[in-house]
Amino acid sequence: xxxxxxxxxxxxxxxxxxxxxxxxxxxxxxxxxxxxxxxxxxxxxxxxxxxxxxxxxxxxxxxxxxxxxxxxxxxxxxxxxxxxxxxxxxxxxxxxxxxxxxxxxxxxxxxxxxxxxxxxxxxxxxxxxxxxxxxxxxxxxxxxxxxxxxxxxxxxxxxxxxxxxxxxxxxxxxxxxxxxxxxxxxxxx
Amino acid sequence: xxxxxxxxxxxxxxxxxxxxxxxxxxxxxxxxxxxxxxxxxxxxxxxxxxxxxxxxxxxxxxxxxxxxxxxxxxxxxxxxxxxxxxxxxxxxxxxxxxxxxxxxxxxxxxxxxxxxxxxxxxxxxxxxxxxxxxxxxxxxxxxxxxxxxxxxxxxxxxxxxxxxxxxxxxxxxxxxxxxxxxxxxxxxxxxxxxxxxxxxxxxxxxxxxxxxxxxxxxx
Numbered sequence: 001x002x003x004x005x006x007x008x009x010x011x012x013x014x015x016x017x018x019x020x021x022x023x024x025x026x027x028x029x030x031x032x033x034x035x036x037x038x039x040x041x042x043x044x045x046x047x048x049x050x051x052x053x054x055x056x057x058x059x060x061x062x063x064x065x066x067x068x069x070x071x072x073x074x075x076x077x078x079x080x081x082x083x084x085x086x087x088x089x090x091x092x093x094x095x096x097x098x099x100x101x102x103x104x105x106x107x108x109x110x111x112x113x114x115x116x117x118x119x120x121x122x123x124x125x126x127x128x129x130x131x132x133x134x135x136x137x138x139x140x141x142x143x144x145x146x147x148x149x150x151x152x153x154x155x156x157x158x159x160x161x162x163x164x165x166x167x168x169x170x171x172x173x174x175x176x177x178x179x180x181x182x183x184x185x186x187x188x189x
Numbered sequence: 190x191x192x193x194x195x196x197x198x199x200x201x202x203x204x205x206x207x208x209x210x211x212x213x214x215x216x217x218x219x220x221x222x223x224x225x226x227x228x229x230x231x232x233x234x235x236x237x238x239x240x241x242x243x244x245x246x247x248x249x250x251x252x253x254x255x256x257x258x259x260x261x262x263x264x265x266x267x268x269x270x271x272x273x274x275x276x277x278x279x280x281x282x283x284x285x286x287x288x289x290x291x292x293x294x295x296x297x298x299x300x301x302x303x304x305x306x307x308x309x310x311x312x313x314x315x316x317x318x319x320x321x322x323x324x325x326x327x328x329x330x331x332x333x334x335x336x337x338x339x340x341x342x343x344x345x346x347x348x349x350x351x352x353x354x355x356x357x358x359x360x361x362x363x364x365x366x367x368x369x370x371x372x373x374x375x376x377x378x379x380x381x382x383x384x385x386x387x388x389x390x391x392x393x394x395x396x397x398x399x400x401x402x403x404x405x406x407x408x
Contacts, residue, residue, distance in 0.1 A: 011274070011291060011292060014228040015298070018224075031213070089197030090196075091194065107257050126205075136382075143375050
């Protein structure tokens with residue numbers, strides 16, 4: 001690995017400072033905190049939520065987040081009767097600008113194989129119980145569209161500020177494997 | 190191709206292995222290989238579709254055994270030789286051959302912002318006609334291309350309903366193989382769980398896939 005990098009640098013094909021910047025961006029600038037801010041804004045601002053569901057890339061850009069793997073985004077909303085779950089069965093497609101790079105489990109064979117055939121089993125493994133009458137919609141990211149789940153706002157958060165709400169929103173809830181817990185009932189994940 | 194990467198519906202892969210407080214990269218080299226892949230793609234010798242297909246061409250045993258970034262490393266080593274950036278000998282020795290030409294990096298701090306925010310092109314090109322309408326019942330074609338495809342096996346031959354027309358997108362099956370963009374409409378198509386998996390599946394649940402015109406036929 002070191003040999004490959006030094007060879008490509010020696011041949012002038014890549015610039016080490018650019019590589020550093022690429023890594024730094026993923027480690028420090030991009031990540032699920034971005035998505036959490038989008039979700040919290042949608043919870044407190046009905047007009048923003050409307051824009052987010054109608055044109056996600058534009059609404060997300062309003063908060064300053066933009067990059068490849070997210071130009072064509074769709075936000076799908078969870079509710080009392082509908083639960084959405086996102087997967088990429090063929091590789092690892094994931095909404096980078098709002099969630100960063102995907103966790104290992106999202107790219108792994110167990111998740112990719114089962115999310116489409118046994119979504120309720122996957123949800124149970126994540127400790128997410130759904131009533132029988134809830135409709136599960138699985139989004140298999142087979143093209144350049146990227147999906148973000150807008151989780152349900154939990155009970156007991158009526159008085160919380162947008163910032164406090166954002167702190168409750170987890171990466172897993174925005175993939176759809178978990179719900180956002182009410183404050184004080186944080187899940188063990 | 191009907192490769193091991195086409196995982197939807199496979200069984201026996203075990204439970205999801207969850208890691209708490211997972212770091213973005215688990216080791217220094219993972220970040221480097223991530224960045225090298227992005228920086229080398231900026232030479233525009235291959236597309237994202239070609240990138241994906243290169244991973245699909247891994248030996249299936251290797252595919253399952255390797256970690257995600259091990260696949261990326263393997264791919265990049267293949268690509269830099271295949272596309273003439275380095276020779277096999279240089280790759281083996283880790284040293285540039287004496288007298289070999291030195292390039293100027295395609296991706297620099299000055300150009301990377303624009304390159305990295307450059308999206309995947311799509312459009313509402315009115316000249317490209319949509320073959321299907323929202324609400325229409327369609328069937329995923331029962332085809333088995335030997336090359337790259339984004340039509341998973343588990344949906345082939347199944348019927349669904351077009352729920353949304355996303356506009357016009359590059360067709361990965363040709364683009365991955367340098368056979369042109371063949372731009373065409375892309376749709377969100379809903380397939381019920383019972384259509385895909387039979388009577389034991391929940392009657393309420395569905396899977397939505399993004400499908401190009403060439404993957405579909407009228408039902």
